[in-house]
Amino acid sequence: MSRPSFSVKGLHVLISGGCGGIGSAFAKAFIAHGASVTVTDLQPPSESLSALGVxxxxxxxxxxxxxxxxxxxxxxxxxLIHCAGKLIRWEEHDPKVFRNIVDIHLFGNVRLAAAFRPHLKAGKGCMINIGSMYSYFGAPQIPAYASAKTAIVGLTKSLAIAYAEDGIRVNAIAPGWINTQISRRGRENPEFNAKVLARLPAGKWAEPEELAGTALFLASPASHLINGVTIPVDGGYVAS
Ligand SMILES: NC(=O)c1ccc[n+]([C@@H]2O[C@H](COP(=O)([O-])OP(=O)(O)OC[C@H]3O[C@@H](n4cnc5c(N)ncnc54)[C@H](O)[C@@H]3O)[C@@H](O)[C@H]2O)c1
Incomplete structure (x- = not known):
């Protein structure tokens, strides 16, 4: 192989939950690097994202x-990037709520993978799934969210092996503590926030844009040997 290429120019990217904090940051980063982006969500894109032509x-x-x-x-x-997500503190102990949260994070991932596998096969493309720190730890307030995020690690490994025959790579990013809507209540809870910061070598919550470099890398030819892994992008949290 000659020099590795980190380019995503000309690629077509679809981001579910693409109007949320992390999804929007990914969309903007891919567009800035010459990709074309489709976002899907329950809510429409912000004006700043629309203005970029998604x-x-x-x-x-x-x-x-x-x-x-x-x-x-x-x-x-x-x-294909599955960023759609939701959590509901404490209510996830109700089996109906539990089912809905797992449906969004885990089955949503499976649905998108199955539907778009032929497209990805045609272009020898890749998937990027989204885990969490709760891919590694339990979460008493959000058991469905933690279960789904743990399962994303297994799904990522399993699809990576299954889809390899189609030339499709499947990896995941496990974001650390990111300043978006989904994490707002935790961030605003002084006790919870203090516990997070006490363990976080980075010393601060990150902005969604700080995850985008890893997504660009995983989508680029330079990462062609990386398959089936979940990469913590967490300011050192799981290491500490
Ligand atoms: N923010 C963090 O600290 C953090 C940490 C780890 C993992 N994550 C994960 O990152 C991903 C993106 O989250 P975010 O931080 O951008 O949160 P966010 O709340 O800003 O975005 C989530 C998006 O998902 C959409 N969504 C919710 N339910 C949906 C459904 N049924 N169908 C389609 N879209 C739906 C929402 O409308 C929203 O736009 C999620 O999987 C989340 O679990 C976030």
């Missing part, structure tokens, strides 16, 4: 038919 489709990732219908509308896809 395509937007409203999509509930828990809806089988809607995911399949979207896959029929999209001709080409090189990078």
């Amino acid at each position: 395509a937007y489709h409203q999509l509930d990732v828990t809806n089988d038919e809607a995911v399949e219908a979207l896959a029929k509308k999209i001709d080409r896809l090189d990078v």
Whole structure:
């Protein structure tokens, strides 16, 4: 191999939950590096994201038919990123709520993977799943979220092996403590926030843009040997 290429120029990227904090930051980073981006979400993109020319489709990732219908509308896809997510503190002990949270994070991931596998196969593309610090630790307030995020690690390994015959790579990013809507209540709880900061070598919550370099790398040819792994991007939290 000659010099490694870190380019994502010309790639077509689809980001579920792409109008949220991390999804939007990923969308902007891929566009800045010459990729074209489609975002899907329950909510529309911000003005700043729309202004960059992203395509937007409203999509509930828990809806089988809607995911399949979207896959029929999209001709080409090189990078699939599942960023849609939700958590509901304490209520996740109710089995109905538990089911919904797992449906979004885990089954949503499976639905998108199955629907877009043919597209990714055609372009020898890749998937980037999203884990969490709760891929590694239990979470008494959000047991469904933690279960789904732990399962994402296994799903990522399993799909990496299964899809290798199609030339598709499957990896995941496990973000640390990121300043977005989903984590707002934890951040604003002084006791919880103090516990996080006490263990966090980086010493501060990160901005979603700080994860984007890892996503670009995982989508680029330079990472072609990386497959089936979940990479903590966490300011050193799991190491400490
Ligand atoms: N922020 C953090 O600290 C952190 C840490 C670890 C992992 N994560 C994960 O990163 C991913 C992105 O989260 P974020 O931090 O950007 O949060 P966010 O709340 O800003 O974004 C989540 C997005 O998912 C969308 N969504 C929720 N339910 C959906 C559904 N059924 N169908 C489609 N879209 C739906 C929301 O509308 C929202 O735009 C999630 O998987 C989250 O669990 C976040």
